[in-house]
Amino acid sequence: MLQPPGALPIRVLVVEDNRDICDNIAAYLEKHNFILDFAYDGISAMHLAVTHAFDVIVLDLTLPGMDGLHFCQKLRTEAKLQTPLLMLTARDTLDDKIKGFEVGADDYLVKPFALQELHVRLHALFKRSNGKAENVLTVGDLTLNKSTLQVHRSGQRIDITPTCMKLLQRLMEVSPSVVTRDTLETLLWADEQPDGDALRSHMYKLRQAIDRSFEQPLIHTVHRIGYRIAEDM
Structure with a gap:
């Protein structure tokens, strides 16, 4: 066996x-x-x-x-x-x-x-x-434990929604590469795309959670292409 x-x-x-x-x-x-x-x-x-x-x-x-x-x-x-x-x-x-x-x-x-x-x-x-496999993803002072789904930045626990967790994990897995909007939308909704720019709304919530309380932003928009997460541009 x-x-x-x-x-x-x-x-x-x-x-x-x-x-x-x-x-x-x-x-x-x-x-x-x-x-x-x-x-x-x-x-x-x-x-x-x-x-x-x-x-x-x-x-x-x-x-x-x-x-x-x-x-x-x-x-x-x-x-x-x-x-x-x-x-x-x-x-x-x-x-x-x-x-x-x-x-x-x-x-x-x-x-x-x-x-x-x-x-x-x-x-x-x-x-x-x-x-x-690495259970913990790290970008700068940001960590995501894929087993416990706990997110920390500079040792501070950050709570995010399940949808934002999916986005964050994909961005961290390929950091510092860009993830296209199409890839992220397919990840979240497959073929059943919602009305309006729902991805932008979820990315805003993710930014608020990850970057708002810290001096250096980690999440970056690549105009007309998608998003990336990295310590610097």
Whole structure:
């Protein structure tokens, strides 16, 4: 048994357009403490990856909408997500594997494959990533504990709303990079965008909580693009 009794389930996004393969993966992994979500094209997969927290992503290369290489590249460079990713594909040449690793894949499994091997590889990726994960995000004198969801600045406890917590965590995870308005709106509301500029309102509340009582502002607006959090511009 790879996971001890009482271990938290591993949440996996499977991006694969072959429904039979998806059914086989689900039938096997769901018996081994995995929670699975499925996407059958690259565009839907990107939406799920940005709006939900996954422990590992299983990615086919040949996909409608957006191929696997393009998906992986956008995940790493635009969405700034470092979720462990296993490429699952029939392409088995060394050149194919090199291309996969170059765009950000963490592992590579060639079809046809044994479900037991997929299980072992996913667990290894999860364990490796979990061991490296930092529970506390830090930008300057601001900290966010991802386990307790406690925010402190200069040792002072700061209480913020759940919506602002989502915004703050994403901004801190990629600091000092800019997060686009579209990315933040998708994170909060997916496809059901509210009327008006609700994002601006939530960012104002976040600024009031994080910056109002301190001399140096950390949250910065990048005109017509989005927001970033950093000690200085």
